[in-house]
Amino acid sequence: MAQRLVGCLLAAASLVAGCKERSDKPIAGLLAxxxxxxxxEGxxxxxxxxxxxxLGDVKLTATGPAVLEYFGGGLRFLEKGDTLEVGDADEAKLHGSNLPSYRWADGGVQEAPRALRIVAARYTNVQVTPKSAHEDAYSSTQYFVAFFTPNGLSRLGSDTKHEGPHQPLPAPPFRPKVPFIHAGDLGEGGLVAVVEDGFAVAETDDLATAVLLEGREVPLGRTVRLLVPDGAEVTLKGPGGVEVEVEGPADVRLR
Incomplete structure (x- = not known):
């Protein structure tokens, strides 16, 4: 009887040892x-x-084009109807970007070394859109409001005490120009992008991001990084009538 009891205890212990608890550390951010x-959740x-x-156990459903940036550097593009448990993606295991790197130079696109960036420092631990920004969020451009600014969410409602980032910025030289990635305007001027097929994602020098949809001509303004998913096609229009086609996958630095 005692031997059977010991055997059961050992079996239970081995089962517990074999179960890995999910980490409570975030492993990705919603880039755009x-x-x-x-x-x-239920x-x-x-x-x-x-x-x-x-976090790795977060289950997502995309209602339109979007992209996750994993803290190892991998990018996961989503389209309408896609569902995903964040930690189950192959991109979660990568160390470095999974998109070929290019740069805009001399009126064309050239191969370039992969840019190094500290991904985790670009994101905040506020995981949901604040209630003060929910009005008409699903049906208008208010969804694209810049939720995070250097002064928190001071413009998005009266009760901002518990909303928005409150952690200090990373110490130099790792401090970005604004605290976090946020949805925002790309600005006027600069190159013009026309998405011929699929979609693309633009990121500016102040960490604002936007999704560029098919069939629209968009001034890239302050954009420094253009992400083109596999299968997507973008035409970049520059000064003097220059037009350059970019086929995904591509991570293009514009500055």
Whole structure:
């Protein structure tokens, strides 16, 4: 009887030892979204804010084009209807970007070394769109409001005490020009992008991001990085009538 009891205890211990607990550390961030990305918890749904950190066990559903940036550097593009548990993606295991790197130079696109960046410092631990920004969020451009600014969410509602980033910025030289990735305007001027097929993602020098949709001509303004998913096609229009086609996958630095 005693031997059987010891055997059962050893078996139970081995089962416990074999079970790995999921880490509570975020492993990705929502880099950009062209429509709400929804986190599901049971029957409840929450809209993820652009710039939010995401834990490995978070289950997402995309209602339109979006891209996750894993803290190892991998990028995962999502389209309408895609569902994903963040930590299950192959991109979660990567060390470095999974897109070929290029740069805009001399009126064309040339191969370039992969840019090094500290990914985790670009995202905040606020994981859902604040309630003060929910009005008409699903049906208008208000979804693209810059949720995170250097002064927190001071413009998005009266009760901002518990909303927005409050952690100090990383110490130099790792401090970005604004605290976090956020949805925002690309600015006027610069190159013009026309998405011929699929979609693309632009990121500016102040960490604002936007999704560029098919068939639209968009001035890239302050854009420093253009992400083109596999299968997508973008035409870049420059000064003097220059036109350059970019086929995905591509991570193009414009400055």
């Amino acid at each position: 979204a062209g429509a709400p990305v929804v986190r599901k 029957k409840a749904e929450y809209t993820i804010a652009v710039g939010a950190q995401l």
